[in-house]
Amino acid sequence: MNTFLVADPSDMAQQNRNLFSLSLLSLATMTLATSLSPKCSVRGPVVATTPLVTFLERVQETALGTFGEEDFDPKLYVDLSLKFNLSKTEKAFDELPRSGENGTVSVKDLKVFIATFFDDAGDDLVYYDPVDFVPEPEGFLPKVKNPEVRSWALEVHALWKNLSRKVSDGVLEHSELHTLLPLPEAVVVPGSRFREVYYWDSYWVIRGLLASKMYETAKAIVTNLIFLVDTYGYVLNGARAYYTNRSQPPLLSAMVYEIYKRTCDVELVRKALPALLKEHAFWNSEIHKVTIQDAQGFNHNLSRYYAIWNKPRPESSTIDKESASKFFGNSEKQQFYRDVASAAESGWDFSTRWMRNTSEFTTLSTTSILPVDLNVYILKMELDIAFLAKVLGNKSTMESFMEVAEARKNAINSVFWDAEKGQWLDYRLTNGTIC
Ligand SMILES: *[C@@H]1O[C@H](CO)[C@@H](O)[C@H](O)[C@H]1NC(C)=O
Numbered sequence: 445m446n447t448f449l450v451a452d453p454s455d456m457a458q459q460n461r462n463l464f465s466l467s468l469l470s471l472a473t474m475t476l477a478t479s480l481s482p483k484c485s486v487r488g489p490v491v492a493t494t495p496l497v498t499f500l501e502r503v504q505e506t507a508l509g510t511f512g513e514e515d516f517d518p519k520l521y522v523d524l525s526l527k528f529n530l531s532k533t534e535k536a537f538d539e540l541p542r543s544g545e546n547g548t549v550s551v552k553d554l555k556v557f558i559a560t561f562f563d564d565a566g567d568d569l570v571y572y573d574p575v576d577f578v579p580e581p582e583g584f585l586p587k588v589k590n591p592e593v594r595s596w597a598l599e600v601h602a603l604w605k606n607l608s609r610k611v612s613d614g615v616l617e618h619s620e621l622h623t624l625l626p627l628p629e630a631v632v633v634p635g636s637r638f639r640e641v642y643y644w645d646s647y648w649v650i651r652g653l654l655a656s657k658m659y660e661t662a663k664a665i666v667t668n669l670i671f672l673v674d675t676y677g678y679v680l681n682g683a684r685a686y687y688t689n690r691s692q693p694p695l696l697s698a699m700v701y702e703i704y705k706r707t708c709d710v711e712l713v714r715k716a717l718p719a720l721l722k723e724h725a726f727w728n729s730e731i732h733k734v735t736i737q738d739a740q741g742f743n744h745n746l747s748r749y750y751a752i753w754n755k756p757r758p759e760s761s762t763i764d765k766e767s768a769s770k771f772f773g774n775s776e777k778q779q780f781y782r783d784v785a786s787a788a789e790s791g792w793d794f795s796t797r798w799m800r801n802t803s804e805f806t807t808l809s810t811t812s813i814l815p816v817d818l819n820v821y822i823l824k825m826e827l828d829i830a831f832l833a834k835v836l837g838n839k840s841t842m843e844s845f846m847e848v849a850e851a852r853k854n855a856i857n858s859v860f861w862d863a864e865k866g867q868w869l870d871y872r873l874t875n876g877t878i879c
């Protein structure tokens with residue numbers, strides 16, 4: 445059995461303190477309390493990725509052969525943007541001289557090709573001065589008195605300037621040359637090789653921005669995420685063409701709730717609520733929803749991570765292909781790729797939590813686990829929606845989401861709670877009933 449820590453419960457909103465005070469989760473196959481009867485048969489639709497991403501994956505694979513594994517970052521290549529159109533670039537790439545049985549391109553030729561045909565990976569976003577940044581905000585961390593700690597906190601605060609970006613004009617004018625997805629407002633990026641907006645990182649970014657009194661920047665982040673829901677039907681893992689087929693832990697409602705608590709901005713709530721309802725439907729859709737019947741014959745609806753994807757993740761394509769090389773069958777490979785992408789969707793990435801055999805990465809089986817934390821996030825989403833609907837005076841939505849939340853709380857306690865251990869445990873669908 446694996447035991448591991450989840451995020452500090454103090455991050456969770458006060459309103460649900462009791463429910464969220466779990467500090468330990470463990471993974472086990474639960475067969476005692478509930479008899480399993482999942483009802484789900486739909487496999488997610490898989491739509492081909494964009495031609496640009498497909499091409500950049502070829503460049504990535506060639507680069508691995510040319511430059512070797514040392515310090516190789518596959519993501520760098522799918523972040524490159526084109527200087528010329530795709531057909532011209534692809535033609536030049538296909539004409540590169542190749543040698544040896546694997547058709548390796550020489551280091552010199554590939555370097556010249558990349559310098560000639562691509563802009564730098566970081567060029568899609570340009571530095572931006574956040575409108576609401578001041579070096580020392582009024583009322584900043586009032587409880588922090590120690591001068592050394594205060595000056596360190598102000599240094600951290602100053603990093604917002606460093607991490608703020610806006611989408612370059614090049615991306616806006618020629619989005620077909622970039623894997624970066626244009627967003628309407630300024631952004632805050634995690635930094636380093638994470639050059640773009642990420643979904644659940646944005647939650648902690650917003651908590652920090654609120655401490656820094658940067659309410660406009662915080663709202664801009666929410667506006668961007670709402671834009672993604674409007675465009676794709678859910679918040680993408682990140683704002684890149686290769687992240688369009690999976691989401692991340694759903695914390696948009698928590699962001700809106702936190703900002704509303706500080707600003708009482710009803711307009712923001714009005715803008716956000718329809719997107720939150722759409723996102724709720726996404727996490728309770730056929731592919732994410734699993735119905736479990738308990739020993740008393742009661743049905744419970746719970747959610748799981750399930751990427752709409754069954755190929756190598758483009759940003760780690762060379763790595764995923766290598767991992768999947770242990771499988772011979774195509775459908776086994778596809779299932780493995782889906783489980784890898786779903787582990788990325790979980791935000792945990794490659795924890796032993798998702799593996800049937802903790803020493804064997806290829807036993808990753810994210811989609812056959814109903815995770816405690818995901819369902820708690822969705823419960824919080826439901827309570828947040830009820831709260832925000834109340835702010836707008838929408839009684840019917842408030843009431844229906846109170847009911848939905850009650851049902852999920854009941855499901856969490858019926859399916860996940862292990863009285864003997866005093867813990868909520870992930871629920872593993874047995875391999876005979878994976879869907
Ligand atoms: C999968 O991603 C592609 C772009 O890479 C997008 O066009 C498509 O809509 C996505 N599929 C689904 C089902 O969302």
Ligand SMILES: *[C@@H]1O[C@H](CO)[C@@H](O)[C@H](O)[C@H]1NC(C)=O
Nearest residue numbers: 527528529530531532533535
């Ligand atoms: C790409 O660019 C080349 C050279 O500039 C041009 O001849 C060709 O028509 C362009 N192709 C497309 C699909 O735009």
Ligand SMILES: *[C@@H]1O[C@H](CO)[C@@H](O)[C@H](O)[C@H]1NC(C)=O
Nearest residue numbers: 509543544545546547548766
């Ligand atoms: C070609 O690729 C195969 C499989 O990746 C590898 O085993 C082999 O060593 C490579 N050959 C050369 C000459 O690099």
Ligand SMILES: *[C@@H]1O[C@H](CO)[C@@H](O)[C@H](O)[C@H]1NC(C)=O
Nearest residue numbers: 571572602603605606607608
């Ligand atoms: C951001 O921080 C990095 C590392 O400290 C530094 O090299 C860079 O110049 C900074 N950029 C800006 C715009 O502040």
Ligand SMILES: *[C@@H]1O[C@H](CO)[C@@H](O)[C@H](O)[C@H]1NC(C)=O
Nearest residue numbers: 735742743744745848851852
């Ligand atoms: C589970 O979902 C189904 C279909 O959406 C719904 O009819 C049913 O009432 C839900 N069950 C519970 C216990 O909420």
Ligand SMILES: *[C@@H]1O[C@H](CO)[C@@H](O)[C@H](O)[C@H]1NC(C)=O
Nearest residue numbers: 800801802803804805806807
């Ligand atoms: C788990 O995986 C390891 C490494 O591949 C293997 O040696 C071991 O036999 C596996 N255990 C079981 C129970 O399959």
Ligand SMILES: *[C@@H]1O[C@H](CO)[C@@H](O)[C@H](O)[C@H]1NC(C)=O
Nearest residue numbers: 717718721837838839840841
């Ligand atoms: C409450 O919200 C629901 C769902 O968005 C909407 O259909 C309904 O019109 C709203 N009712 C009122 C009174 O605003």
Ligand SMILES: *[C@@H]1O[C@H](CO)[C@@H](O)[C@H](O)[C@H]1NC(C)=O
Nearest residue numbers: 800807873874875876877878
């Ligand atoms: C379940 O797993 C066992 C052991 O790995 C395997 O023999 C069996 O075929 C699997 N059943 C299904 C339906 O996949």
